[in-house]
Amino acid sequence: MIDYALLTTRAECDTATTELDFELLTYTTRDANLDLADMRADRSLSSTAGQLALLDGRISAAQNLLAAPGIDAALLEKTTDDLALMRAQRTKLAKRNRLSTGTTRFLASVDAQQISDQVATLTAAKAGVAAHRATLLA
Numbered sequence: 001m002i003d004y005a006l007l008t009t010r011a012e013c014d015t016a017t018t019e020l021d022f023e024l025l026t027y028t029t030r031d032a033n034l035d036l037a038d039m040r041a042d043r044s045l046s047s048t049a050g051q052l053a054l055l056d057g058r059i060s061a062a063q064n065l066l067a068a069p070g071i072d073a074a075l076l077e078k079t080t081d082d083l084a085l086m087r088a089q090r091t092k093l094a095k096r097n098r099l100s101t102g103t104t105r106f107l108a109s110v111d112a113q114q115i116s117d118q119v120a121t122l123t124a125a126k127a128g129v130a131a132h133r134a135t136l137l138a
Contacts, residue, residue: 002125004132013133020126024119031115034108041105048097055090059083 007013062083065071071079 002128004128007129007132008136010133010136010138013129013136016129017126017133020122020129024122024126027115027119027122031112031119034112034115037108048093052090052093052097055086055093059086059090062086 007016062079065079066076066083
């Protein structure tokens with residue numbers, strides 16, 4: 001519970017209001033940064049999904065080529081090397097995709113809720129200071 005009686009003058013109320021305004025600005029800026037990070041993550045997930053689909057097609061084509069009868073030894077070696085490289089790239093992309101979901105997104109949602117709660121608390125405190133200020137003598 002906030003004890004507004006601790007503010008005994010209008011000047012103290014004005015100082016408290018200025019500090020609360022700054023805190024609100026801090027949290028709303030942080031909230032905007034989280035929104036931007038969400039947009040970036042969504043774009044990254046979309047891009048990664050497209051890259052994975054393209055890579056899956058190339059891996060499938062390489063596997064089909066390797067399964068073809070009578071493949072030339074040089075082509076066999078090159079395709080085998082290319083397939084190994086594409087599988088490594090796919091693993092890296094899939095890992096990046098997993099890292100931008102799951103725990104990371106959960107923690108971002110916790111942070112967003114914390115910001116929302118803090119903004120509500122600060123806004124209520126600011127209103128309380130204004131109401132208390134009105135009761136003080138000039």
